[in-house]
Structure formats: C-alpha cells, structure tokens
Amino acid sequence: MSPIPGLHTVGLLGGGVIGGGWAARFLLNGVDVKMYDPDPEAPRKVGEVMANARRAMTKLYQPALPPEGTLTFVDSPEEAATDVQFVQESAPERMELKQMLLRRASAVAPADVVFGSSTSGLLPSMMQEGMTHPERLVVGHPFNPVYLMPLVEICGGALTSQATKDRAFDVYTAIGMRPLHLDVEIDGFVADRRMEALWREALWMINDGVATAQQIDDAIRFGPGLRWSFMGTLLIYRIAGGEAGMRHFMAQFGPSLQWPWSKLTDVPELTDELLDTLVGQSDAQAAGVGLRELEALRDDCLISVMKGLRGVGYGAGEVLEQFERQLFSRAVQPDVTHDLDQPLRLYEVTVPDEWVDYNGHMNDSRFFQVTSEAGDRIMRFIGVDDEYLTHSSYYTVESHMNFGAQAMAGDRLYATVQLLSHDTKRLHHFTSIHRADDDAVVATAEHLMLHVDTVAGKSSPASAELLANLDRLAAHHSQLPKPAHAGRFVGQPRA
Numbered sequence: 001m002s003p004i005p006g007l008h009t010v011g012l013l014g015g016g017v018i019g020g021g022w023a024a025r026f027l028l029n030g031v032d033v034k035m036y037d038p039d040p041e042a043p044r045k046v047g048e049v050m051a052n053a054r055r056a057m058t059k060l061y062q063p064a065l066p067p068e069g070t071l072t073f074v075d076s077p078e079e080a081a082t083d084v085q086f087v088q089e090s091a092p093e094r095m096e097l098k099q100m101l102l103r104r105a106s107a108v109a110p111a112d113v114v115f116g117s118s119t120s121g122l123l124p125s126m127m128q129e130g131m132t133h134p135e136r137l138v139v140g141h142p143f144n145p146v147y148l149m150p151l152v153e154i155c156g157g158a159l160t161s162q163a164t165k166d167r168a169f170d171v172y173t174a175i176g177m178r179p180l181h182l183d184v185e186i187d188g189f190v191a192d193r194r195m196e197a198l199w200r201e202a203l204w205m206i207n208d209g210v211a212t213a214q215q216i217d218d219a220i221r222f223g224p225g226l227r228w229s230f231m232g233t234l235l236i237y238r239i240a241g242g243e244a245g246m247r248h249f250m251a252q253f254g255p256s257l258q259w260p261w262s263k264l265t266d267v268p269e270l271t272d273e274l275l276d277t278l279v280g281q282s283d284a285q286a287a288g289v290g291l292r293e294l295e296a297l298r299d300d301c302l303i304s305v306m307k308g309l310r311g312v313g314y315g316a317g318e319v320l321e322q323f324e325r326q327l328f329s330r331a332v333q334p335d336v337t338h339d340l341d342q343p344l345r346l347y348e349v350t351v352p353d354e355w356v357d358y359n360g361h362m363n364d365s366r367f368f369q370v371t372s373e374a375g376d377r378i379m380r381f382i383g384v385d386d387e388y389l390t391h392s393s394y395y396t397v398e399s400h401m402n403f404g405a406q407a408m409a410g411d412r413l414y415a416t417v418q419l420l421s422h423d424t425k426r427l428h429h430f431t432s433i434h435r436a437d438d439d440a441v442v443a444t445a446e447h448l449m450l451h452v453d454t455v456a457g458k459s460s461p462a463s464a465e466l467l468a469n470l471d472r473l474a475a476h477h478s479q480l481p482k483p484a485h486a487g488r489f490v491g492q493p494r495a
Ligand SMILES: NC(=O)c1ccc[n+]([C@@H]2O[C@H](COP(=O)([O-])OP(=O)(O)OC[C@H]3O[C@@H](n4cnc5c(N)ncnc54)[C@H](O)[C@@H]3O)[C@@H](O)[C@H]2O)c1
Pocket: 013, 014, 015, 016, 017, 018, 019, 036, 037, 038, 039, 042, 090, 091, 092, 093, 094, 097, 101, 118, 119, 120, 121, 141, 142, 143, 144
C-alpha cells in the first residue's frame, strides 16, 4: 500500500537508463509500477538499476523508506496505462515513437491521469498530437540517475492545462524531486541547453587537439563544477563581481564575450577520426573500470554532495531536508494500527557504510541516532505534528544507553518504544534496538523528555489532546513488564 495519497500505481513506458531510474524512484517510495518495454532484456537491466538504487537511496536518507512497491512487466502500452494514477514515458528519443505510445496509452487512461514525458528536448506541443485528452501531457525531464538527482524540468505544450502541471509537480515532489516549472516551451529546455554548450565546446577542444577528455573533466570537477552544484552560474558570478556585483562583473568580463573564447556557434563535423579520438580518450579515462562500478562511484559522490549540503540547508541539501520531513511524517501514519499491548515498533533502518567505525561496528553515536529517531516517532505517535512543532516540542533532558551486541553495515535494525511513565510535562520511555534478522536486542536506551514551549523557551504542559493520547497508551504499557535495563545506573553489575 503506497504511503503517498492518490498515487498507488504508476505506468512506465520504456525501461532503459531513464525508465529504470524512474521505476527505482517510484518503487523505493512504496509506489507500485507497471512497466512496458518490448526489450526482453529489460527486466534484467531494471533489476540491476534497482540494486544500485536500493543501495544508494538507503544511504542517502536518514529516515527509513517505506516498504518497496511491486514491479510488474506488462505487454502493451495500454496495459501500462490501466488502473494507474500517473504515466511516465521514457522511450527512445524519436517523435513518432513517443507519439504512438502516448496515443495508445492515453486512449485507455481516464482523463485525470497525467502523462509525463522524459524527453531531453522534444517539444510537448508536438508530442500531444493524437492523444486522447492532450491537455494532460507535460514534459517531466529528469536527470540520470533519476533515483538520486532531484531536478525534473516541467514544461507544458500549447494544449497543456495548468492542472496537469500542478499534478505533475505534486507527483514529483512526493517522490523526493525538485520540480522546476519552465515558462517557455523551447528545444532542449533549460538544463540541456546549458549542458549542450559545455558539451559542444568540449568536442571542439578534443577535435582541435586543445585538451584531452581527462583534462576537460578535471578543469570542471576540481573547479567550477564544485560551485555549480549549489549556486549555479549567475549567483556565483554576482559574488565574483565583488561589492559592485553583477554590473562590475559584466564590466570586467563582458568584453571577453567578443573574443574567441568559445566556438559555440558551430559544431565540429563528427568524423570517424573525431569519434575514434573521443572514444579512445574516454576509454583511457575509465581505465578499465566497468559501468556498474562507475555508477556506484558516481552515486556515492552525489550522495556525499547532497548530504554535505543538507548540513548547510542549501540547494539540493534543502530539497533533501524537506523530503526527509515528508518521509518522517509518512513513517507514522495515523491509519497504521499498532498493537498497543506491545512496545511500539516505530522505526527501521539499514545500517549504512558510513555509520561503521574502524572496528567494522556501528558507532556509538549512531545507536543514539536510532533511538533519537524512535523518540521522534513516539512524539508523532501521540500527536506532535508539524503545526504543533511551530510552538511546542519535547526536548530530551536525560538518557542512558546499554550496548548488548554489535551491528554491522547492511544490518537491518528496528526500534521498539515502551512508555514507562508520563505526567503533564514529562515523557519517560524506553527504546530497544533489535536486529531484524534474529530479533536480537543490540542496544537499549532510556530517555526522559520534557515538554517545552519553544516560543517562550521554557517547560510547559502538553496539550490536552497529547495527554489524552499518552493516557490511552499508558493504560496498555503499564501492563507490560518493566524492561530489565530500565532504571540502571552506569556501572551497575548485569544480572
Ligand atoms: N540518458 C539520459 O541521460 C537521459 C536524461 C534525461 C532524459 N532522457 C530521455 O529519456 C528517454 C529515454 O532515454 P534512455 O537514456 O533511457 O534511453 P535507453 O535507450 O536507455 O532506453 C530506452 C528504452 O525504451 C525501450 N523501447 C524501445 N521501443 C519502445 C517502445 N515502442 N515502447 C516502450 N519502450 C520502448 C528500449 O527497449 C529501452 O529499454 C529519452 O527520451 C531521452 O531523451 C535521457
């Protein structure tokens, strides 16, 4: 059951590099996928993308992802568009092929099912031709790997309705992306026009023997590429203009636009000689490292950049932070029924590589992180929502942890929480962290939290609603045996 309201199943047309990436992003967000791709190898290829994506997405997000959706391969575009709430087309970049797929699929999908096309540069006004309800087509141009890159450019055609653009925006946001609405329908949209300029100049430099593939990449990855990843071009140039900003920058560098610094108006002839040089230099650059290995390296680097930016709360880091809030809210859903006669199972996580120390074991601080996540979820469980957090919260004032066993990278852990006691201001609970494989308890933690008026900056009574929810839970949890480690002092001999 998808955790995203109104988005249970999506239809995907095409399951190559991009379609496979979409499948991974939807499935790992708990949405079922129906995929149409005539290539008999497609299930294998999508399976390989999924393996990479599972690894990468569990590394990227702190909160646990929902249970994975189900992938079904179907035999026609019509089947892929039946009983789905959204369709994404990622077939080869050929206008007639895309038009044919969209025509067939739209003939069976109800009028409110929006179609996104992954095209890198074909115009939506042309793709709409022949569709049933053409107003529900929009370009949703993603970037590879779709399961990690936040950007998706939304561009409507002449007939596209505003409701379609809004729906596409909501769908992409719900799976952790950063949609960018484009005002003007233009070949190549915005990002590819910019990338094409760089690519064209790179080809010229290889063609003219100015620089090798390696030099061209080094000139970006150790320099401007780092800046682009968070501020883009224009804001960085404003800063480069010093106190006088963009006006000074233009005075200084405007004249060079007339000098021969680039050959962007033309493209080198793609002769066999140029292709051989390009491919040879690219092979030398890869130095025998295979595709899946390069993909994993790329994914790890992207994850590091985005996690680093999360710490600053800027650019792609802001998107990550906001999406983690969504995941967090979805993790404790009001309609999920818990057995109140047991400690509440509220949080699950797979131990990422970077949580492991030089001994190969999960670091102490990460155990604390897991129990803190569980603490957040008990707050959500008793009714602390985003609105409540604008004025009040619970702060942890005392904690005690016990370590029983090691956890290793890749171990699946879950945390259960037992309410020990509460009053109007205090919440005293006990977390057990279990290994999912054998349910063994690897650590326990006891916490005392204090209800705080965050605006006034002092302790305060919780709301009547929260207290009623706590009373209801306490009626059950007070019947549970007191956990063996509850109330221990540091150094107390173990039984
Ligand atoms: N590769 C990129 O970096 C990238 C980035 C953004 C957007 N795109 C766009 O995404 C789309 C797909 O590109 P890709 O890189 O995934 O290509 P790809 O060649 O990897 O995948 C295309 C897939 O479509 C399948 N296919 C062929 N005929 C089909 C049909 N009649 N119906 C359904 N599927 C069919 C193929 O079997 C293949 O699996 C293109 O429009 C491309 O411009 C690509």
